[in-house]
Amino acid sequence: MATPPPPAVPDRALPEPATAAGREGLAALLAHPGRAVVALDFDGTLAEITDDPERSRAHPGAVAAIAALAPRVASVAVITGRPAATAVEYGGFAGVSGLEHLVVLGHYGAERWDAATGEVTAAPEHPGVTAVRAELPDFLRETGARPGTWVEDKGRALAVHTRRADDPHAAFDALHTPLAGLAARHGLILEPGRLVLELRPPGMDKGVALAEHLRDTGATAVLYAGDDLGDLPAFAAVDKLRSDGMPGLLVCSGSDEVPEVATRADLTIPGPPAVVALLAALAEATAPTA
Numbered sequence: 456m457a458t459p460p461p462p463a464v465p466d467r468a469l470p471e472p473a474t475a476a477g478r479e480g481l482a483a484l485l486a487h488p489g490r491a492v493v494a495l496d497f498d499g500t501l502a503e504i505t506d507d508p509e510r511s512r513a514h515p516g517a518v519a520a521i522a523a524l525a526p527r528v529a530s531v532a533v534i535t536g537r538p539a540a541t542a543v544e545y546g547g548f549a550g551v552s553g554l555e556h557l558v559v560l561g562h563y564g565a566e567r568w569d570a571a572t573g574e575v576t577a578a579p580e581h582p583g584v585t586a587v588r589a590e591l592p593d594f595l596r597e598t599g600a601r602p603g604t605w606v607e608d609k610g611r612a613l614a615v616h617t618r619r620a621d622d623p624h625a626a627f628d629a630l631h632t633p634l635a636g637l638a639a640r641h642g643l644i645l646e647p648g649r650l651v652l653e654l655r656p657p658g659m660d661k662g663v664a665l666a667e668h669l670r671d672t673g674a675t676a677v678l679y680a681g682d683d684l685g686d687l688p689a690f691a692a693v694d695k696l697r698s699d700g701m702p703g704l705l706v707c708s709g710s711d712e713v714p715e716v717a718t719r720a721d722l723t724i725p726g727p728p729a730v731v732a733l734l735a736a737l738a739e740a741t742a743p744t745a
């Protein structure tokens with residue numbers, strides 16, 4: 456097992472959540488870290504947003520900060536729209552000392568990678584994805600998709616990206632309704648994200664994935680950090696759990712691109728470097744005292 460270098464993070468102070476519920480969530484995590492789950496989105500939260508999704512990599516301090524925190528909490532889970540194996544690769548999560556119990560829930564929870572086995576388990580593939588894969592190039596041409604629009608084939612889902620289009624927001628807006636129709640015709644759903652429209656199977660989202668993971672681990676407190684629309688079901692799951700009595704902290708990895716997430720969060724911090732600093736600060740605050 457490789458030992459990660461110490462986290463390259465300057466600021467180890469714990470930020471204060473802006474809401475009472477968030478402060479209660481943080482206090483519960485600090486009081487009983489061994490019963491808390493820390494769940495993290497990947498793109499925009501652990502990794503900076505880039506024009507080319509294949510070039511995304513976790514922040515250089517992310518692995519060390521997670522490895523420092525993971526042994527002190529019930530579980531750290533990465534919950535992502537990426538295929539689980541892609542997040543493991545781009546995160547550098549495999550074979551790292553301290554991450555033996557890391558779980559990566561990919562494709563919004565349809566896939567699960569467990570560091571203990573190094574294997575991915577997955578829901579059956581959806582036939583609609585095969586049909587859309589065949590139809591999508593002609594569909595985009597006929598719909599007049601703007602130059603620079605391109606398709607990421609994720610295996611179990613297809614993501615139409617507009618970040619590299621000549622006018623990214625106009626390209627996104629123009630494709631939203633037609634792609635929702637295409638998805639529905641094939642029994643899929645449209646998952647909008649940061650300049651991406653994903654056609655994927657229904658029945659799973661980050662909220663369901665998070666709630667199941669919390670049940671599996673017997674957690675009594677939760678922190679969830681995300682940046683995008685696909686994270687809102689996890690925010691809703693934490694809100695529901697809070698109304699049922701489980702303390703939780705919702706963190707927005709700050710972005711002007713998705714104000715809906717910042718509005719719902721207890722704590723907004725400026726992107727992956729600040730998320731890594733938060734994880735390092737949590738590791739320090741939960742370290743056993745000598």
Ligand SMILES: O=P(O)(O)OC[C@H]1O[C@H](O[C@H]2O[C@H](CO)[C@@H](O)[C@H](O)[C@H]2O)[C@H](O)[C@@H](O)[C@@H]1O
Binds near residue numbers: 506508648651653
């Ligand atoms: O759930 P996440 O871990 O946040 O993954 C959601 C999508 O992330 C990727 O797209 C986003 O990041 C790209 C790289 O920074 C960026 O170019 C794109 O505009 C963003 O939407 C990924 O490519 C998708 O497959 C994920 O579903």
